[in-house]
Amino acid sequence: MLKNSFSKIESWLDERYNLNPVRNLLYHKKVPTHKHSFWYYMGGITLFLFCVQVLTGIMLLIYYKPGEDSAYESVRFIVTEVRFGWLIRNVHSWSANLMIFFAFVHMFSAFFTKAFKKPRELTWVTGFILLLLAMAFGFSGYLLPWNELAFFATKVGTDIVGVLPFIGEDLREILRGSEDVTGATLTRFFGIHVAVLPLIFNVFLIIHLLFVQRQGMHEPEHFQKLSEEKKKFIPFFPNFALRDALLWLIVFNILIFLALFFPWDLGLKADPFTPAPQGIKPEWYFMFMFQTLKYIPSHILFIEGEVLGIFIFFIAGLIWMLVPFIKFKERAKAKIQPLTLIGILIVAFIVLMTILTYLGL
């Protein structure tokens, strides 16, 4: 009975919209299985955490009130008065961090398995833009509780923008909404966090997913070299999708565990007229940049250290984004290809700098 009515709906839709692409996805899409198949799941986990972000974010919006006199109070109200408010806020904060972590893992796994190469250049570019947008989400969301740590981190973060030549001062003022970090900054960051970024993020996310869908899963070199009969695949639906779902369930459990046992401290309310407390730091995914800026002297030749640092990060980011379009010579005899070595060095740099910050060096 149910099956019958379902197939009636299907044929009604099929007649009008041609459901072949959906059928192709469900019945014909295959996923290669090999020793690196595990990395295929990282993007899915990131997507899952993004969905958690959207849902918990909308829930927080019901009670959150932006504004110098209401932001901190409303977050305190959420975590102390609203039933399960503490849980929703903790899940939102933890999920944000995990999402960025898995986005990084996803990006580096795509890099080391060389999935960014032709014909997937634009999947890489859109993916990198999504990571930058996710970090912008993190930066703008960090300020919203209007606590001391976030206040000074935002002061530092937005002041860094001001050192850019020509446009720096204007850009800083546009970001802050005034000369200083004030309630005006909070309103702007709130708008950016809940309206501007979601809009842009979703556009890139849809493009990214369409590309993946259109081109199918990347086959690593060693897999491509296998003869056709030796290549193993599993159907995307239901085999891969169910494994995806199982991993999501595991990640969801980890998320709830973290939210329950490691709650996020709200801290003290921001006060523009108190000294910065010890231990001002940005979120962990900005640490490597923050730490590098600390090591650069205040002046190198005639250039300000910070300007130089930001310039280097900007150029490095640009090269990283455009890496699929750069031709690297493969060395047949080398044990590690130069490109892989660059990747390892970058990961090592990020990890080292992050650890140094936490050691307080």
Add this chain to the structure above:
Amino acid sequence: MPINRRKFIDALLSLGGLGGLVAIVYPAFSFLKPPKSAEGTVNSVKAGIASEFPANSSKIIKFGRKPVILIKIENNEFRAFSATCTHLDCIVQYRTDTKQITCACHNGIYDLKGRNVSGPPPRPLDEYSVKVVQDEIIITTETG
């Protein structure tokens, strides 16, 4: 080169299109830049009773919308500086143990004359003058 009708219309439309674009972008960009708030310029503030202010201590004072750090050093002399670190905008504090002005954000250190002595700050802190009139502390801008 003769200008035919098509080229002329193309040029006219391009110019009009460009003008239209500017007419949209300029107001949108200007909208994003916050208007300058009409704030009365503050030249001096009262900062409390001098005899009640303990030696070797400090206080952050609101000087209009700017924070100013007022320090009473051990010989009972008052000094005041802009409390905004010249490095990246954090608010500095007076360390009673080392008798220095420090910024916790990036470990910037200034001496009691506001000079940047260590860490990343590129410039000294701006100094304010402090007078004590009938036991009342008055902070004024150097020029004011």
